[in-house]
Amino acid sequence: MADATTDTRTEPTTARRSPAARAALTRSVLLHVVMVLGALAMFFPFYWTLVASFSPGTGLSSTPRIVPDDPGLDAxxxxxxxxxxxxxxxxxxxxxxxxxxxxxxxxxxxxxxxxxxxxxxxxxxxxxxxxxxxxxxxxxxxxxxxxxxxxxxxxxxxxxxxxxxxxxxxxxxxxxxxxxxxxxxxxxxxxxxxxxxxxxxxxxxxxxxxxxxxxxxxxxxxxxxxxxxxxxxxxxxxxxxxxxxxxxxxxxxxxxxxxxxxxxxxxxxxxxxxxxxxxxxxxxxxxxxxxx
Amino acid sequence: MLVFLLPSAIPLALFVLGPMVAAAWISLTEWNLLAPATWVGLDNYAKLLTDPGTADVFLHTAMYIVGYLPLVYVGGLAIALALNTALRGRTLLRGVYFLPVITSWIVVALVWRWLLNPSNGVVNTVLGFFGIEGPGWWSDPAWAMPSIILASAWKDVGFVMVILLAGLQAIDPELVDAARVDGAGWWRRLFSVTLPLLSPATFFVVVISLINGFQVFDQVYAMTGGGPGGASQVVVQQIYDLTFRYGSAGEASALSWLLFLVILAVTVVQIRGQRRWVNYG
Structure with missing residues (x-):
């Protein structure tokens, strides 16, 4: 995760801001994006568990949707x-x-x-x-x-x-x-x-x-x-x-x-x-x- | 003094130390938990040491550790390094990354068994979007152990992250800044300054992970039961099966003592070897 941010540091920049400041900003934004995506990935199994529990009939043949079509408490x-x-x-x-x-x-x-x-x-x-x-x-x-x-x-x-x-x-x-x-x-x-x-x-x-x-x-x-x-x-x-x-x-x-x-x-x-x-x-x- | 000590000393003696000694005695007998035990001396140990099945269960346990430890350490370190910078929402992010730690191994195993379902699990469905045909995961002997490792790393990465983050926060930032002034790049600072100073926390993570890794059971029991075809049979699953499925409590006790000795040896080696690489400032 951290290595993705290091690469951006050396990238040349053509913005009006000073190159160093611009690189630091890019790095910071990138780091935030990566960390939030990572947190979403970590959280996803919990979300999926919740969705599956509210999707009646989830079994061998059907997979729940990201948002359940027909949520219910049957389970x-x-x-x-x-x-x-x-x-x-x-x-x-x-x-x-x-x-x-x-x-x-x-x-x-x-x-x-x-x-x-x-x-x-x-x-x-x-x-x-x-x-x-x-x-x-x-x-x-x-x-x-x-x-x-x-x-x-x-x-x-x-x-x-x-x-x-x-x-x-x-x-x-x-x-x-x-x-x-x-x-x-x-x-x-x-x-x-x-x-x-x-x-x-x-x-x-x-x-x-x-x-x-x-x-x-x-x-x-x-x-x-x-x-x-x-x-x-x-x-x-x-x-x-x-x-x-x-x-x-x-x-x-x-x-x-x-x-x-x-x-x-x-x-x-x-x-x-x-x-x-x-x-x-x-x-x-x-x-x-x-x-x- | 006794009044303060007895409430803990009695349970520890009756439920830890006593059974520990009893396990040594049981390991020298043949016993199915029902009929009276018969003395067999070291036969159980001899049987275990010559049985290729024993080597298999230790090999599978070692495979688990070899896959699991680098994954949680590198993952935990990357997250800890990122959270140790000026990041917005640090506390929330840390909370989310830590969340799986509070979940039970059984829930983790069940949820991942479902995510990694070969026919309609979400992982293979997503892989399918990219035209990749996902593997059989826990239903495939070659992929059963990687499935267990993946689920275990997801659960434990937050634990490692918190320990390493505490270690990182104890490092004097001036030392890292001094290296920066001297022109050291990010990787150089990581390997020459941060990691050596983080070595006590790393040591703790490695010792604990190895102790727990050798005892891996819950997630194996719930994800594969040691299968398919014994491909993910680990030491503790074998102890459980020997006791409660095959009625060989003596052999199970011998195997559990072998496991304890292995854990003890590995831990002692690490504690003695720490002087070479652990830096207690």
Missing amino acids: YVQLFSEVPFARVVANSVLLATVTTLVQLFTSATAAYAFSRLPFPGRTIVFGVYLATMMIPLQVLVVPLFAEFRAFGLVDTYLGALLPTFAAAFGIFLLRQAMNQVPVELDEAAAIDGAGHFRIFWTVVLPNIRPALATLAVFAFMGSWNSFLWPLVVLRSPELQTLPVALAGLQGQYTTEWDVVMAGSVISILPMLAIYLFAQKYVIQGVANTGLK
């Missing part, structure tokens, strides 16, 4: 009447909400221990915590499945939830944020007689709100989009989450793309709403992980 009606789709959406909302709340709690408490409580072996324990980030979920799937079956947790919400309760990423993120909070604030509170619980709750947590927001968005997104573990542990159709149900839809309605795309739209919308609302925290969160 959505079919989705909610033939599959327990409302239940699936509710499952995803429930699991993502619980995961987010629990992860905020376990990450914040652990981060406080690693940031504020000197205890023997702290560096080693933190190292072990970080190492768990490198273990691929795939290695854990078989033993986790066996473990959960032994305790009767297969095909239960709790079974889907438990492995998401603590995540090293969140602990790392919040510890970084807590290390930025001046210890003098703790000390001032301690002089006033505050113990660790009060310092944690009234001094440290209010000062790391942006990091908590970032973690909340990532934890919710991680749960909302997670696939492998819910696929393995949730067996009954009425317990399935959105990604698993969508993957199943594809097999069920191989020729009815409008139904599959309607399901995709429903899966994207809540994340899109959160993203529009918390874009700053999402992008800042990603940018910070790269700068650590």
Whole structure:
């Protein structure tokens, strides 16, 4: 993309403006055009998904138009009447909400221990915590499945939830944020007689709100989009989450793309709403992980 | 201290570290998840290392990484460089390029399966306008992996872009200006000034992309299921199939440990090699 702009710089110009200024303007216009076209190309699959979901009968033989000829909600009606789709959406909302709340709690408490409580072996324990980030979920799937079956947790919400309760990423993120909070604030509170619980709750947590927001968005997104573990542990159709149900839809309605795309739209919308609302925290969160 | 640590230590021990050790034990047994496991020692590993199918799934995974990584890096860098200039609507553009990152892999796979539908997908329809007959994409063994790579790059390019953009914004503009004054052209400034200063961000992108690349699964499962004819069967898809289709949990655990060791080795090599090319100013 950038190389297209470099070529224009050396092009000779015959305009009245100074050649350099004119070249700079051309370059700028060209860059804007390329970037907007690129953004449209990136956005197009979303648009096409939306259009297909409103074009009844989209299947093997027909392709939707850029603007649907005869838009209708048939696909959505079919989705909610033939599959327990409302239940699936509710499952995803429930699991993502619980995961987010629990992860905020376990990450914040652990981060406080690693940031504020000197205890023997702290560096080693933190190292072990970080190492768990490198273990691929795939290695854990078989033993986790066996473990959960032994305790009767297969095909239960709790079974889907438990492995998401603590995540090293969140602990790392919040510890970084807590290390930025001046210890003098703790000390001032301690002089006033505050113990660790009060310092944690009234001094440290209010000062790391942006990091908590970032973690909340990532934890919710991680749960909302997670696939492998819910696929393995949730067996009954009425317990399935959105990604698993969508993957199943594809097999069920191989020729009815409008139904599959309607399901995709429903899966994207809540994340899109959160993203529009918390874009700053999402992008800042990603940018910070790269700068650590 | 324990009160603060236990809420995270208990789940990590029960659901990560414990199963990790258990996986090592299972990998030394023959087990179909139902009948009691029988001890077979290192047989599963021996079987995997001599089975040409294992080489195939690692080869397909490597093909995925080789296709995917340059695409997201060059794409992400180009977008980041453009967004790092005085551009109108930067925030909006950045938001749009980042949008696929928040979407689930399953949705991405389904949408791209539809876009790349060989008979009436929009990509082949558009190619048809130009008189080009589009390939069979995911239905053609030769094009199945490129289809997965294309969809994955579309999803991840925004993630790479944000990390590189943060890296670019941390570069002192005076250094780039100094090179300009010295008469360095755009490419020269990019390769001699910007990229060396961007190397920590590049390092992060490469490490993360390789770790994730070796674990590629969701999009493969939903786009091709490893097909056609096993042409896009990757390591994790194989672990899943071994466990839940062929009832060989022992072999699956052995393969997952092999995968973990490969990822660990690749990551350690990169961390040790970073001194040669990563410049932490």
